[in-house]
Amino acid sequence: MNLEQRLIDLSITLPAAAAPGANYAAGVMHRDVVWISGQLPRDGDRVLVSGKLGKEVSIAEAQGAARAALLRALAALRDTAGDLRRVRQIVKLTMYVNCSEDFSEHSAVADGASDLIYELFGPELGRHARTSVGVAQLPRNACLELDIVATLEE
Template sequence: MDIESRLHELGISLPHDVAAAARYTPAVVHGNLAYISGQLPREGEAVYVVGKVGRDVSIEEAKRASRIALIRTLAALRDALGSLDRMEQVLRLVVYVNSVDDFTEFSSVVDGASELIFDLLGQQRGQHARTSIGGVKLPRNAVVEIEATFALYPTS
């Protein structure tokens, strides 16, 4: 399956040049694994959804933000590899959710990213491990931040 064609079918355009916001690299490829640094729900330089879930942001808005952050994650992988052709599977997502103290519905927020993975890769290849964590603050007051680990097809 051509991942970029599938993204196009889903009406998704990956942003170009997902640059680091500080002194780190957005993606590290080591052997057949790729590690993607935390990505915010940014469109250009602006963070698309800011604030705390449970006070400023609804679960649906936060869910949409996790989807946008995953799109940036895929863009960082594409930038590191030149294309998404080597992406075999998303192995693991770690999602930080900016929320009020008594908010506990982290899984509902993270479903925005997971649903996109299943839409993109299908039920079998879309299986992934994930962790969702509530946080007091995230960079730029973003509502979510996603880091990911990908399995890559070997180069020939």
């Protein structure tokens, strides 16, 4: 599986990777595992979808935001690993959903990113571990933040 080629086949262009805003790395690689720091659904410095699920933001809007945040995570993965052709699989997705206390559709929001991972990697490697949780607030009032863990070809 060549992730770089798959993105081209699907006409998906990754954004530029965002530089960390403090004393941390956008990604850390140890042997064949890469951890990517949390990514907001942003275009440059602009948050694409802000607000709380269960109040101002619909599930459909948040699913689109999840897709955008995943693309930013893949850009950070590219920069950390040096080449997307080295990526074997996304093994873990964690989704943090900015939501009202009565919102309970966190998994539906995470589907926006999970569906894209599945589309990119296919049925064999596209299935991944996942956690989705609701939180009281996120940076810049973003509707969600996600992080991923990926493995590389040896």
